[in-house]
Amino acid sequence: MSDQINRVVLAFSGGLDTSVILKWLQQTYHCEVVTFTADLGQGEELEPARAKAELMGVRPEHIFIDDLREEFVRDYVFPMMRANALYEGLYLLGTSIARPLIAKRQIEIARQVNADAVSHGATGKGNDQVRFELGYYALAPDIKVIAPWREWDLTSRTRLIEFAEAHQIPVSKDKRGEAPFSTDANLLHTSSEGKVLEDPWEEVPDYVYSRTVNPEDAPDAPEIITIDFEKGDAVAVNGEGLSPASLLAKLNDLGRTHGIGRLDLVENRFVGMKSRGMYETPGGTILHLAHRGIEQITLDRGAAHLKDELMPRYAELLYNGFWFSPEREMLQAAIDHSQAKVAGTVRLKLYKGGVHVIGRKSPHSLYSEKVVTFEDDQGAYDQRDAAGFIKLNALRLRLLGRRDRA
Numbered sequence: 233m234s235d236q237i238n239r240v241v242l243a244f245s246g247g248l249d250t251s252v253i254l255k256w257l258q259q260t261y262h263c264e265v266v267t268f269t270a271d272l273g274q275g276e277e278l279e280p281a282r283a284k285a286e287l288m289g290v291r292p293e294h295i296f297i298d299d300l301r302e303e304f305v306r307d308y309v310f311p312m313m314r315a316n317a318l319y320e321g322l323y324l325l326g327t328s329i330a331r332p333l334i335a336k337r338q339i340e341i342a343r344q345v346n347a348d349a350v351s352h353g354a355t356g357k358g359n360d361q362v363r364f365e366l367g368y369y370a371l372a373p374d375i376k377v378i379a380p381w382r383e384w385d386l387t388s389r390t391r392l393i394e395f396a397e398a399h400q401i402p403v404s405k406d407k408r409g410e411a412p413f414s415t416d417a418n419l420l421h422t423s424s425e426g427k428v429l430e431d432p433w434e435e436v437p438d439y440v441y442s443r444t445v446n447p448e449d450a451p452d453a454p455e456i457i458t459i460d461f462e463k464g465d466a467v468a469v470n471g472e473g474l475s476p477a478s479l480l481a482k483l484n485d486l487g488r489t490h491g492i493g494r495l496d497l498v499e500n501r502f503v504g505m506k507s508r509g510m511y512e513t514p515g516g517t518i519l520h521l522a523h524r525g526i527e528q529i530t531l532d533r534g535a536a537h538l539k540d541e542l543m544p545r546y547a548e549l550l551y552n553g554f555w556f557s558p559e560r561e562m563l564q565a566a567i568d569h570s571q572a573k574v575a576g577t578v579r580l581k582l583y584k585g586g587v588h589v590i591g592r593k594s595p596h597s598l599y600s601e602k603v604v605t606f607e608d609d610q611g612a613y614d615q616r617d618a619a620g621f622i623k624l625n626a627l628r629l630r631l632l633g634r635r636d637r638a
Contacts, residue, residue, distance in 0.1 A: 237261045240349040240378060241342045243334055243364070244269050246281030248403060250353045252392050253380045254288050255399050257351060261378070266294040266345050270334050273301045273419025273477065288401065296341055300333060301419055305476035308333055308555075309420055309516070313523055314464040314574075315567045316539065317547040322497055324513045324520060325550050326421025331360060332555035335367025342375065349376035356382045359502050363553035370556035413440060419480055421493075421513040432498050432508045443484070443512040447491030447585030454583035456590070457486060459522045461578070464571030466519055480515045487514020490582040502552045518580065518587050525578040525589035529597045535570050542566065 240257055244250045244267035257265050267285040269278055278297050285295045308329050319325055338350050350368055354360035361379055368375050386392050396403050413427045422443050429436060438446060460468035467473060469482050487493050493514035501507055527536060542563055549560045576594025580587055602612045 237263045237348050237376060237378070239264045239266060239345060239347040240351050240376075241266045241268055241338050241345065241347045242351045243338055243353065244281060244285060245353070246278075246284040248389075248392055248396060251284055251288070251401050252386065252395050253351065253353055254285070254290070255401060256380055256384060256386075256395075257378065258289070260384075261349075263348075264294070265290055266296070266341065266347060268296045268298070268334075268338055268341050270337060271297065271299045271301060272304050272330055272333070273481070274417040276417075284402070294345060298337060300337065301477040302475060304330065304333055305419060305480050309480065310465045310476060311564055311568070312550065313466075313516075313519055314571050315546045315563070316520065316524055316527075316543055317550060318520075318543070319547045319551045320497075320499055321544075322495055323499060323511060323551075324421065324495075324516045325547060326418065326511060326513055326516065327360070327416050327423050328363060328550045328553070329420065329555075330418045331363035331553065332367045335364050336371060339368060339371045339375065342372065349378050351378040351380065354379065354381065357503065357505070359551070359553070362502055363555075366553040367556055415442070417442075419477060419484070420516050421511055423509055423511050425507060425509040429508055429510060436496055436510045440510055441494065441512060444488050444494055444514055445491045447494070450489065450491040450584045454581045455486065455490065456579060456581055457518075458577050458579050459483075459519070460576070461523070461526045462575045464523065464568070464574040466522065480519070483515030483518045485515075486582060487518055491585040492582060492587055493517035494585065518582070521587045521589060522578040522580055523574075525580070525592045526576050526594060527574055528589075529592050529599045530574045530576065530594050531570060532598065539567065539570060 240261065240263050242250065242254055242257065242265055244254065246269065254265050254267065257263060267281070267290050269281045271278055282295050282297055286292060312325060312329050317325055319328070341347070342350055352361070352364045354364060356379070361382075365377050365379070368377055380386075386395055393403055395401075413424045413429050415422060415424045417423075424440050428434075429440065458470055459466050460471070465476070466479055469479060469486075474482060493512055493516065495511040495513070496508075497511060498506055498508045531539070546560065546563045546567070549555070549557060549563070554560055573594075573596035575596055576592065578589060579591035581590050600612070602609060
């Protein structure tokens with residue numbers, strides 16, 4: 233291995249995989265390891281990661297545990313929500329949107345500690361390796377990237393546990409043997425995949441769900457809530473102003489109670505294979521539908537339809553890891569421009585897994601009751617104008633019809 237690596241910044245969770253990676257980096261590259269653990273609202277105690285790193289010889293000043301929850305929601309989740317982004321029409325991109333922030337902070341730390349390289353624990357089969365590394369290279373073009381899963385011979389969980397035990401690395405009891413499935417979590421969502429979920433014909437076992445009650449067991453009475461928006465971003469729930477992370481956490485609590493946001497999806501990974509995953513995005517599902525609700529009355533038809541055309545491309549860029557690409561930034565500028573007047577209040581009904589928009593109002597509404605009414609509009613709309621409008625739009629169809637019948 234190269235002897236030019238003196239210091240590497242590792243994205244570190246403290247779990248089995250990244251703990252083994254930490255020791256493997258120390259042994260293989262004979263380098264100093266700096267650990268970085270991001271608090272993205274995954275709901276886990278992060279201090280054990282500090283203790284694990286110290287136990288494995290990482291200097292205290294080289295252990296970084298950063299609370300990135302507000303930045304995550306404000307600068308990543310909210311811009312994505314302005315776009316109404318859904319990958320393959322369904323997935324709210326909860327894992328995808330977290331990776332660029334982790335990559336960004338890792339590069340910042342690498343510069344701070346004069347590291348030669350960065351490392352991650354993503355496998356060679358998944359999307360995350362691409363997302364992390366595209367972020368690294370966009371922000372630090374000459375950085376060295378170490379991806380252990382593409383280098384080592386520890387090809388199974390059994391081999392990882394054997395390595396850990398041989399090097400006195402503590403292994404949580406729930407990690408011994410074959411885990412029934414793997415999970416990834418942040419403030420936006422929880423994803424689960426592998427093992428019991430690998431057969432797409434079999435229903436997801438109820439014990440896999442961790443962030444939502446079974447919709448069948450949700451309250452029998454619906455709950456009505458309101459969400460206020462300014463410039464396309466949610467700013468209040470039920471009239472209470474909240475920070476971005478606090479607002480999403482509030483919506484998560486509401487979504488959990490009512491069994492909202494479950495998704496069983498077979499998706500197309502960027503690396504070429506199909507995979508089956510289960511996603512829980514309670515607050516994000518509510519927010520997505522609420523945002524579309526306020527756009528219904530504040531966006532011009534042309535702008536709204538163009539946004540819907542751009543959205544699949546935007547979502548694919550995020551899914552594939554191109555957050556820092558110029559094309560994503562171009563699309564974001566257009567999307568953000570459209571949101572200047574997307575403000576007002578949406579009323580929603582939450583009930584047994586469903587989110588239903590039941591009211592919307594805005595000081596910038598383009599909805600005119602006077603124009604649209606079935607009653608006397610008092611001259612606001614001259615229905616006779618429709619005849620010419622229809623004839624002009626029918627002209628090419630009439631010419632085609634005459635030609636083809638000749």
